[in-house]
Amino acid sequence: MPVNDDATTLTDPSTGTDAPSDSMPDDLDASEALPINELFCSLQGEGTLVGTPSVFVRTSGCNLRCWFCDSYHTSWEPTGAWLSVDDVVERVAEFDADHVVLTGGEPLVHEASVDLLDRLSSKGYHTTVETNGTVYRDAAIDLASVSPKLASSTPTLENAPEGVDAGAWEQRHEARRIDYDALVGLVEAYETQLKFVVTGPDDMPEIETLVEEVRDRASAPVPNDRVLLMPEGVTREQVDETRNTVADLALEHGYRYTPRLHVDLWNDAPGT
Numbered sequence: 001m002p003v004n005d006d007a008t009t010l011t012d013p014s015t016g017t018d019a020p021s022d023s024m025p026d027d028l029d030a031s032e033a034l035p036i037n038e039l040f041c042s043l044q045g046e047g048t049l050v051g052t053p054s055v056f057v058r059t060s061g062c063n064l065r066c067w068f069c070d071s072y073h074t075s076w077e078p079t080g081a082w083l084s085v086d087d088v089v090e091r092v093a094e095f096d097a098d099h100v101v102l103t104g105g106e107p108l109v110h111e112a113s114v115d116l117l118d119r120l121s122s123k124g125y126h127t128t129v130e131t132n133g134t135v136y137r138d139a140a141i142d143l144a145s146v147s148p149k150l151a152s153s154t155p156t157l158e159n160a161p162e163g164v165d166a167g168a169w170e171q172r173h174e175a176r177r178i179d180y181d182a183l184v185g186l187v188e189a190y191e192t193q194l195k196f197v198v199t200g201p202d203d204m205p206e207i208e209t210l211v212e213e214v215r216d217r218a219s220a221p222v223p224n225d226r227v228l229l230m231p232e233g234v235t236r237e238q239v240d241e242t243r244n245t246v247a248d249l250a251l252e253h254g255y256r257y258t259p260r261l262h263v264d265l266w267n268d269a270p271g272t
Contacts, residue, residue: 024082030110030112033082034082034083034113036082038080039056042056042271044128045259045260045262045265046262047145047193049143053097054101054128055097055099056100057088057107059080059110060073060074062104064132064153066155066173067154067160068232069161071103076161100125100127100128101130106135108129108135114137118140121140127143128144131147132148132149136186138189143190145193146195147197149177150177150206150210151177152199153173180217183214187220188219195230195258198229198242199242201245224255225256228256228258229253230260236263
């Protein structure tokens with residue numbers, strides 16, 4: 001659920017702003033506060049830690065605009081409330097979970113994410129960061145869950161959410177969606193999983209090329225069991241349409257399949 005009942009739109013999505021600054025309290029600055037869209041406890045629904053009770057800290061604001069984004073109110077229409085890092089840490093402590101997932105939007109566009117991760121680590125939490133892999137930061141990250149965005153994620157006038165300015169974002173998204181320097185930095189610095197949202201078999205050549213490129217550039221290994229394929233879809237019905245196809249692709253290419261457990265359990269309900 002939203003962190004409070006007064007969540008407001010933080011940016012005009014047509015401006016291209018990466019890190020929303022609207023409505024930041026006068027007594028805070030970008031180094032000590034985060035725009036928080038949701039803060040809740042649930043089961044990790046994706047990746048190698050699927051099923052693990054976790055506190056999710058979802059920031060608002062993103063440097064990309066995937067047409068199928070499952071957190072529309074952090075990207076296309078960013079909403080939330082600015083909280084100090086102290087406040088976020090206090091709210092995390094209200095839940096009985098040892099894992100914290102910092103997600104978004106793109107949480108690493110925010111400078112204060114580093115302070116938050118370091119604070120959580122000092123208190124004994126396992127930290128996962130869910131990132132699109134275009135931003136590298138030096139922080140206390142136990143698992144970098146990196147989801148590089150494929151060409152099939154690029155918004156167009158035909159597939160973008162209704163009422164948004166897809167034309168303003170199509171070229172910007174396409175130009176930004178892969179940053180090999182950031183990808184390699186994450187792979188070399190942290191335990192990493194590469195998690196791809198798969199829309200169908202046509203995505204596989206790009207996935208294989210990207211994985212091999214990261215392997216060639218990085219000094220750290222990228223084993224097949226750290227390459228995860230996940231069906232695209234934000235509702236049970238949508239995931240049902242691609243689940244078996246993606247599972248078959250994982251078997252064929254020797255990669256790992258990951259479900260979207262939260263979608264299976266709670267459909268597209270917020271706070272899950």
